[in-house]
Amino acid sequence: MTDPTTLPPPSTDRPLSGRDLDALEKARPTSGTASTERRPLRIAIVTENFLPKIDGVTRTLAMLLEHLQAEGHEAMVLGPATPLKTYAGxxxxxxxxxxxxGVYRGLGLNFLRPRFIRKLREFKPDVIQFTDPIWLCAQTIPMVQLYFPDTPLVSSYHTNLAMYATLFGFSWLTPIMWALQRSLHGRCDLSFCPSPSTARMLEEQGFENLRIWPRGVDVELFRPQARDYALRQSWGAEPHDLDADRPSPRVHATDSNRSVDDLPALALPPPYTPVAVPHFTASGPSKLVVLYVGRISWEKNLRLLIEAFRGLQDPDPAQNRPACQLIFVGDGPARAEAESLCAAYGLGAQFLGFRKGEQLAAAYASADIFAFPSFTETFGQVVSEAQASGLPVVGLRAEGVSDLVEHGKTGLLLDLNELTACASGARRAPQQRVSDSRAIPADVHALLDLNASSFPVAVDMYRELLKYMAIDHEHRRNMTSAAYQVASKRSWYGAMEQLVDGYRELSALRTKRHAEAATQDSPTLSRVPTVELDVICDAPASGAEEVAAASSATTTPKRRRLLRLNGVLRRTGGNIREGSATLQPLRSWLGASSIVTAEPTAVAMKHGEKQLLVRLLEMIVFVSLLYLGVSCLSRSDLLTEVLVA
Structure with missing residues (x-):
């Protein structure tokens, strides 16, 4: 095994960017058979979460809708309340x-409405996708299976809700959440998840029919050239007397009125070339910027980062380590508490709030290290964006992140399996600690709980990784170059096409089933059996017959044929679809008012009764869920007290 601290020099050849890979994917030749399968599709997406709320799920859905529109597909979104009427067509x-x-701001318990079914009937989708199914999708999936039994269903797994239940203090809900998610995803033909490590976790939980749906990164937006020295000045990471040969500021984070087109072009070297970093001294004014981007919430394990950063805000002359500046980009329910904690520790951390577009790109590129301590990710989109911006990552070897970061080459990962060994004093060098062959612990939340004996050990280990990254400038520069090269190959087009390929596969199977059913249902009289059914009963006896019957007890009562049903019965799934009947003898026996004939009007009445029954069932389910939601809302104060405690 090679030493992770020794890296080959970066290639002088320009690597293919995500844009280049997109062009190659689109130009890929297709055979005649494949071209027929690449017809435009109609995709309906049912989601628990949508814009304008911004998170990893909504951004991925936005990219998917834009991709479907660009490739000529039609889409429809069924989801929570939003001011948007359309998005990407x-x-x-x-x-x-x-x-x-009282639990999670920005999300809610949404209810199925009959309009969903009417819209789906009008849209006639080829495939229906359920995004992170849990509550709204749990109501929608049974109705879709009732009204569209032949339409393929796809699910996509984005959020580790079972672990979130434990982190929010409802550990008793974790097995219930796993069972519910396993059931909902199991009702679909294919289930997509974003990373191999997440797929392994789901397989251990009994999920089936799993496929990988990776993510791409916008290398035109997130790039090392967006580094803004004026922004670094505002952070206190750069001296105010900048060198004359340094590039002009690209975007100042506090200036949202200037157009990017009006700003001067940057003169930085190409992004695949290592950017020269000056040799830091303890007395120098420059600082290393440690950046976190994401939701400011405790389930992101931010307490580990804050505790580990203690002491790094000051330089260390003995180790020739510069002072570090901690920057948070994002917003969330724990922001006020996190700010108070950082202020109490004297960390000098800055919280910039929500950023997007060029401002977010400038924040990434203006940092030096990306700290991401979360262990609840299924992919970690911000990790890809940081790598594309030329940042090495200091994270945890957990689901999602471990698929993006290669320890010692594109970042450093804390191996949670080493907590016990480190607690006993058997520590190894930070850059040599991770063993990829060891499984990720299933009880990560227990290891990193504030009250656990392993938490202080985890803090020390994470601080060591940050220190190593701040001291070894040459290794950090190599990881910067390698991180960009890896991230620049994550194509959004290729990622979205993996999902669309699943759509096409299921649509082709549906077409094949229809063709086979049409062949089997073709009427062939020589092969279709004829069923004759005689219905007889005791006929009323005349007066003479009554006398004869009375005189002879052994005489068999005279029977008369009342009805003969002749018809062709076609059996499909146990249902009789066609038939002919002669009911006139029965009409004369029962009376005309009692006869219900098998005419189109009667069939329509039967169909209407079925629709009425379904509507009643919908109303019962809606009222029940509404009552449950109101009951939960009435206890929101209690839930808040539990969470705060």
Whole structure:
């Protein structure tokens, strides 16, 4: 095994960017058979979460809708309340729900509305996708299976809700959440997840029919050239007397009125070339910027980062380590508490709030190290964006992140399996600690709980990784170059086409089933049996017959044929679809008013009764869920107290 600290020099050849890979994917030749399968599709997406809320799920859905529109497909979104009527050419059909104010701001318990089914009937989708199915999708999936039994269903797994239940203090809900998610995903023909490590976790939980749906990164937006020295000055990481040959500021984070087109072009070297970093001294004014981007919430394990950063805000002359500046980009329910904690520790951390577009790109590129301590990710989109911006990552070897970061080459990962060994004093060098052959612990939340004996050990280990990254400048520069080269090959087009290939596969199977059913249902009289059914009963006896019957007890009562049903019965799934009947003898026996004839009007009445029954069932389910939601909302104060405690 090679030493992770020794890296080959970066290639002088320009690597293919994500844009180049997109062009190659689109130009890939297709055979005649494949071209027929690449017809435009109609995709309906049912989601628990949608814009304008911004997170990893909504950004991925936005990229998917834009991709479907660019490739000529039609889409429709069924989801929570939103001011949007359309997005990327797709109609957005919204519903109402009860917000989870005391549990998770921005999400709610949304309810199925009959309009969803009407819109799906009008849209006639080739495939229906359920995004992170849990509540709204749990109501929608049975109705879709009732109304569209032949339409392929796809699910996509984005959020580790079972672990979130434990982190929020509802550990008793974890097995229930796993069972519910396993059941909902199991109702679909294919289930997509974003990373191999997440797929392994789901397989251990009993999920089936799993496929990988990776993510791409916008290398035109997130790039090392977006480094803004004026922004670094505002962070206190750069001296105010910048060298004359340094590039002009690209975007100042506090200036949202200037157009990017009006700013001067940068003169940085190509992004695949290592950017020269000056040799830091303890007395120098420059600082290393440690950046976190994401939701400011405790389930992101931010307490580990804050505790580990203690002491790094000051330089260390003995180790020739510069002072570090901690920057948070994002917003969330724990922001105020995190700011207070950082201020109490004297860390000098800055919280910039929500950023997007060029401002977010400038924040990434203006940092030096990306710290991401979360262990609940299924992919970690911000990790890809940081790598594309030329940042090495200091994270945890957990689901999602471990698929993006190669320890010692594109970043450093804390191996949670080493907590016990480190607690006993058997520590190894930070850059040599990770063993990829060891499984990720299933009880990570228990290891990193504030009250666990392993938490202080984890803090020390994470601090060591940050220190190593701040001291070894040459290794950090090599990881910067390698991280960009790896991230620049993550094509959004290729990632989205993996999902669309699953759509096409299921659509082709559906077409094949229809063709086979049409062949089997073709009427062939020589092969279709004829069923004759005689219905007889005791006929009323005349007066003479009654006398004869009375005189002879052994005489068999006279029977008369009342009805003969002749017809061709076609059996498909146990249902009789066609038939002919002669009911006139029965009419004379029972009376005309009692006869229900098998005419089109009667069939329509039967269909209407079925629709009425379904509507009643819908109403019962809706009222039940509404009552449950109101009950949960009435206990929101209690839930808040539990969470705070």
């Amino acid at each position: 797709a109609e957005v059909v919204a519903t109402k729900g009860i917000p989870l104010l």
